[in-house]
Every structure is written in C-alpha cells, then in structure tokens.
Amino acid sequence: MKQKRYNQEFKETIINLYRSGTPVNQLSSEYGVPEVTIYKWIKMHSPIEGTNELTPADISEIQKENLRLKQEVEILKKGYDHIREKVTDQEVINHIHVEKAHYSIQMMCRVLKVPKSTYYQAANKKPSVYQLENEQLTTRIRDIHRESNELYGAPKIHFLLCREGWKVSIKRIQRLVRQAGIRSTIIKKYRPTQTQHLVKERENHLNQDFQTTSINEKWVADITYIYTLRDGWFYLASVLDLHSKKIVGYKFSRQMTVELVTQALENAILTQEPLEGLIVHTDLGTQYTSEAFQKQLKKHGIIASFSRKGCPYDNACIESFHATLKKEEVYRNRYSNFETAKLALFQYIESWYNRKRIHGAINYLTPNEVERLCRSTL
Known part of the structure; x- marks a missing residue:
C-alpha cells in the first residue's frame, strides 16, 4: 500500500492546531496522521536557532526558488538570441529607460545586446511636437478621469477635450487612454436572475449513473x-x-x-x-x-x-x-x-x-x- 500524501494546506492547518494547544497524540487520533509525521512537520516549520524566523522548509523553498530563477535566466538568455532580430532597437531602448531606476544602464545594455552609445544617442534625442502634445494630452486625460471619479472612458474624455478646443480623433484618445492604463470603473448592479447568454451543452458521461465498483472511478x-x-x-x-x-x-x-x-x-x-x-x-x-x-x-x-x-x-x-x-x-x-x-x-x-x-x-x-x-x- 502506498504511503498517504498530504497537501501543504493540510500540513499547515495541523501545525496551527498543535501551536494552539492541541496535543500531538490527539491530532494523530483525530486526523489519522502518524505522530512521527506530525513531529516531522513541526520540525520542518519551526525556526532554526540563530536565524530568527527561518525554518528548514523556508530554506528548502529558497533553494528551490534560486534554482528556478537560475534556470529561467538561462532559458531567457537562450530564447532572447532567437527573437532579438524581431525586436527593434527603440523598443529595447524604451525598456532600458523605464528600468534604469532599478538596474544599471551598463548591465542592461550588455544583457540586451545594445551598444551604450546607441542608448545615449536615443536618450538625448529631443521629443517631437507630436510626442510633446501626447504628453500634454495624457496629463489632461488623467485629470478628466480623476475629476469624474474614474467613471469616464475614452468617448466621454474625447468629447470634453474637443469642447476644450483640442483637435484630436477618438482613436488617438483611445490609444492614449490604453497606454495610460485608464479604465472606467463602473460597478454593475447585481441582478439575481438567470443568465440570458446561451450555455454550450457538453458531453454528459455520468448521465446520473452514480453506481461504482471501487474508488477513483x-x-x-x-x-x-x-x-x-x-x-x-x-x-x-x-x-x-x-x-x-x-x-x-x-x-x-x-x-x-x-x-x-x-x-x-x-x-x-x-x-x-x-x-x-x-x-x-x-x-x-x-x-x-x-x-x-x-x-x-x-x-x-x-x-x-x-x-x-x-x-x-x-x-x-x-x-x-x-x-x-x-x-x-x-x-x-x-x-x-x-x-x-x-x-x-x-x-x-x-x-x-x-x-x-x-x-x-x-x-x-x-x-x-x-x-x-x-x-x-x-
């Protein structure tokens, strides 16, 4: 007979019951878990001396996470070489500009394979009139959205901008609203009625036959x-x-x-x-x-x-x-x-x-x- 397995939530709940005062022998009797197994769980989730709150389980998880991150970095490096030619220099430069507060420019240029000179030339390039206007529009869009208690979407924002004298298309406003991450936060009223949408019928293998011959059927x-x-x-x-x-x-x-x-x-x-x-x-x-x-x-x-x-x-x-x-x-x-x-x-x-x-x-x-x-x- 195979050894019984328990999920992590079950283990944590047993440990919490133990810490709240329930004896191990009672937990073993109540939930059918051997006492030696419960003691093992308690040890794995108890802080190691001299490490404040770190437990053996925590250290094991940290080691697993470090290995996972290392493998992901290796995979990303290999995969990036295949798609680099499909990504424009400007897209990479924009990414570096966004992340420069978190990582050094030198390191990002090296990892993303962009010459530093290319980045700095693009960084020192003056924005166009169109780009400056988009920045002004985005600022005003945010103001209108905030003033409406975050209720207005692109159509109403476009209407107000036009009324203020801006000569812009609805598509341009929709694009700027999307880029700014702005959404209309309207909560629909709850209606306890049956859905009017068509529900796709699917295969019914059980067909109300609840008879079985063994478990896991x-x-x-x-x-x-x-x-x-x-x-x-x-x-x-x-x-x-x-x-x-x-x-x-x-x-x-x-x-x-x-x-x-x-x-x-x-x-x-x-x-x-x-x-x-x-x-x-x-x-x-x-x-x-x-x-x-x-x-x-x-x-x-x-x-x-x-x-x-x-x-x-x-x-x-x-x-x-x-x-x-x-x-x-x-x-x-x-x-x-x-x-x-x-x-x-x-x-x-x-x-x-x-x-x-x-x-x-x-x-x-x-x-x-x-x-x-x-x-x-x-």
Missing part, C-alpha cells in the same frame, strides 16, 4: 459559498468520490476563480493518485468549462463530464454534501472571519465527515473506512 465537484461577519462571503470548492462518499479534495478562497477549482482538483489528485480514465463530473460553471481546468483534466488523463443546463439532479451528490455541510455545521454557527470559518470547515471535513460520519448509502460506514477496504483489495 467517478468524482463529482462543485462550489458553494459561506458567509462571515467581518470578511463577507467566501467560497469552498469540493471534490467527492461517488464510491466512498469521501471529500477527496477541497480548497477555500475569498474569490470564486478558476484557480479555486483547479487547486481543489489538484489536492484530490495528490492524495488519491487516480489512474487514467477517471470521470470528473461538474456543472457548466465558467470555472469548470475554463481552458485551464480542461487542460488540467487532460494532463492527468481524466474524462470531463458535465451536467445538462438547468438540471441540478445530474450533480445531486455533491450538492447533497454541500447541503449537509451547511445544515450540520454552517447554519449552526456564526463565523467572525475567513480564517475562523476555514478552520471550522477543515475540522468538519477532515475530523468529522470523512473519518467519523457514517452514511446509509455506504452501509453505515465512514468514507475513510470504505476507502480503506477498497485499497486493501487493490
């Missing part, structure tokens, strides 16, 4: 939201194994992003190590239909399956788990902030739901017991 995934008093709403992405009913992967975040669902799936893959051919079923949410999530599935040989539009029964199992989570934990408590809620839900999933909560659908066993039985027969 069919997973279902979804996102739910939880409210906190200080930090407002945050999100939980969960991945459930239909055979064991175990939450095999999850991730908490204060934003509902693609990274939220990809990291939840990556955590599940890390701990479960499924074989190719696994089916992962989700709804048609933009996070799950995103290119990044689909690439992740293909990378691990996973088959993507999607619910039909407007049919919640296709993904009923994971929605049932989230309903249970809220009835048993969320609705019974009030969370002051994101970190408090995150810890409470971690304890619910890892200590209660996966390890202790029995399920009628799996002969009143716990998810961990079902998984243990399956692994013993593999």
Whole structure:
C-alpha cells in the first residue's frame, strides 16, 4: 500500500492546531496522521536557532526558488538570441529607460545586446511636437478621469477635450487612454436572475449513473459559498468520490476563480493518485468549462463530464454534501472571519465527515473506512 500524501494546506492547518494547544497524540487520533509525521512537520516549520524566523522548509523553498530563477535566466538568455532580430532597437531602448531606476544602464545594455552609445544617442534625442502634445494630452486625460471619479472612458474624455478646443480623433484618445492604463470603473448592479447568454451543452458521461465498483472511478465537484461577519462571503470548492462518499479534495478562497477549482482538483489528485480514465463530473460553471481546468483534466488523463443546463439532479451528490455541510455545521454557527470559518470547515471535513460520519448509502460506514477496504483489495 502506498504511503498517504498530504497537501501543504493540510500540513499547515495541523501545525496551527498543535501551536494552539492541541496535543500531538490527539491530532494523530483525530486526523489519522502518524505522530512521527506530525513531529516531522513541526520540525520542518519551526525556526532554526540563530536565524530568527527561518525554518528548514523556508530554506528548502529558497533553494528551490534560486534554482528556478537560475534556470529561467538561462532559458531567457537562450530564447532572447532567437527573437532579438524581431525586436527593434527603440523598443529595447524604451525598456532600458523605464528600468534604469532599478538596474544599471551598463548591465542592461550588455544583457540586451545594445551598444551604450546607441542608448545615449536615443536618450538625448529631443521629443517631437507630436510626442510633446501626447504628453500634454495624457496629463489632461488623467485629470478628466480623476475629476469624474474614474467613471469616464475614452468617448466621454474625447468629447470634453474637443469642447476644450483640442483637435484630436477618438482613436488617438483611445490609444492614449490604453497606454495610460485608464479604465472606467463602473460597478454593475447585481441582478439575481438567470443568465440570458446561451450555455454550450457538453458531453454528459455520468448521465446520473452514480453506481461504482471501487474508488477513483467517478468524482463529482462543485462550489458553494459561506458567509462571515467581518470578511463577507467566501467560497469552498469540493471534490467527492461517488464510491466512498469521501471529500477527496477541497480548497477555500475569498474569490470564486478558476484557480479555486483547479487547486481543489489538484489536492484530490495528490492524495488519491487516480489512474487514467477517471470521470470528473461538474456543472457548466465558467470555472469548470475554463481552458485551464480542461487542460488540467487532460494532463492527468481524466474524462470531463458535465451536467445538462438547468438540471441540478445530474450533480445531486455533491450538492447533497454541500447541503449537509451547511445544515450540520454552517447554519449552526456564526463565523467572525475567513480564517475562523476555514478552520471550522477543515475540522468538519477532515475530523468529522470523512473519518467519523457514517452514511446509509455506504452501509453505515465512514468514507475513510470504505476507502480503506477498497485499497486493501487493490
């Protein structure tokens, strides 16, 4: 049997519980982690004597980062030689001029293969009347944008400039607005109605067939939201194994992003190590239909399956788990902030739901017991 693997967030939470006063033997019993493993995690994340706050894990990460940066520099140097002829001298000179406050001109000229004389000749060149006018226009554009409480975009700014006597085209203003990084910051009113956009139907391999013969055959995934008093709403992405009913992967975040669902799936893959051919079923949410999530599935040989539009029964199992989570934990408590809620839900999933909560659908066993039985027969 392979040694069980844990993601970094799980390790950090166990260490935080230890530092808050929970004994190692209790943590081992509650979360099924050997005591020697917990002591190892604590040692790896404890400051080294004489280094203030540096831990062995920190030093290891620094060494990895240094190696990564060294490799990136070598790759960039090799790649730059192939594209240098496609980059104009003026573009390189502009870059040097922007970065000269951070790096020496001599070093940048050497790395970017531009003679110093070429740079200084260009630097001493007087700007044209057109360039000077663009600078004046950009200054006035910024003023108008600020005076409008950052609400105006290029069309309204162009109108005001013309009214002030400037003879400029809308395309020129659009270009200067874009170069200045100016955007109209209008917040749209929230409307709790169904989307009017067409949702592209995708292949439904699961087709409400929730029957399995072993673990890591069919997973279902979804996102739910939880409210906190200080930090407002945050999100939980969960991945459930239909055979064991175990939450095999999850991730908490204060934003509902693609990274939220990809990291939840990556955590599940890390701990479960499924074989190719696994089916992962989700709804048609933009996070799950995103290119990044689909690439992740293909990378691990996973088959993507999607619910039909407007049919919640296709993904009923994971929605049932989230309903249970809220009835048993969320609705019974009030969370002051994101970190408090995150810890409470971690304890619910890892200590209660996966390890202790029995399920009628799996002969009143716990998810961990079902998984243990399956692994013993593999």
